[in-house]
Amino acid sequence: MNGKELKRLLAALKEQNWTWEATPNGHYKMWPPDSSKPMVCAAVSSSDLNILRIITRDLRKSGFIWPSENAKKMTQPKEKTMRSIQLNHALEALVTSQTPPVPPTPPVPVDLDMDALFRQLKEARTYAQLARDARDEALATRDKAEENLRGSEKELELAIIQLKGAKQAFDKAFEGGE
Numbered sequence: 284m285n286g287k288e289l290k291r292l293l294a295a296l297k298e299q300n301w302t303w304e305a306t307p308n309g310h311y312k313m314w315p316p317d318s319s320k321p322m323v324c325a326a327v328s329s330s331d332l333n334i335l336r337i338i339t340r341d342l343r344k345s346g347f348i349w350p351s352e353n354a355k356k357m358t359q360p361k362e363k364t365m366r367s368i369q370l371n372h373a374l375e376a377l378v379t380s381q382t383p384p385v386p387p388t389p390p391v392p393v394d395l396d397m398d399a400l401f402r403q404l405k406e407a408r409t410y411a412q413l414a415r416d417a418r419d420e421a422l423a424t425r426d427k428a429e430e431n432l433r434g435s436e437k438e439l440e441l442a443i444i445q446l447k448g449a450k451q452a453f454d455k456a457f458e459g460g461e
Contacts, residue, residue, distance in 0.1 A: 310327070311324070311327055
């Protein structure tokens with residue numbers, strides 16, 4: 284475990300009112316705020332890549348919540364599949380190529396009359412509706428892209444089945460020819 288991970292873990296422990304003590308031989312003793320729960324003792328070694336997972340597993344048994352709310356804010360989700368990442372990039376490219384740039388919102392002058400304010404309100408509503416329509420269109424495009432992706436995956440599965448069948452026929456014919 285590197286120093287950054289250890290600092291994050293100790294900050295989360297402090298946030299959840301745990302107490303801990305570092306021993307001279309590189310171990311940490313950690314006590315939960317609920318004294319009825321057991322103490323957790325762990326060796327913190329930089330050579331063990333799984334140590335954070337192991338320590339948090341043991342800490343959870345004593346009531347620790349990981350990742351803590353602050354740790355969740357500091358890290359980004361890592362559970363994206365490659366397919367969804369590619370789809371997101373394709374959609375971003377599609378949306379940015381079709382979506383007009385958003386004009387900056389002008390400051391509202393204080394000395395406008397009611398008619399001018401009403402016109403501004405009407406323009407803002409129209410712009411908001413256009414933005415909603417663009418969003419809905421992008422969502423429909425995404426849904427269509429996901430549908431096409433599912434269809435392509437089914438076609439690939441069928442092609443692989445056909446390939447296996449053709450290979451078996453070829454192998455069988457090759458064996459019979461000798």
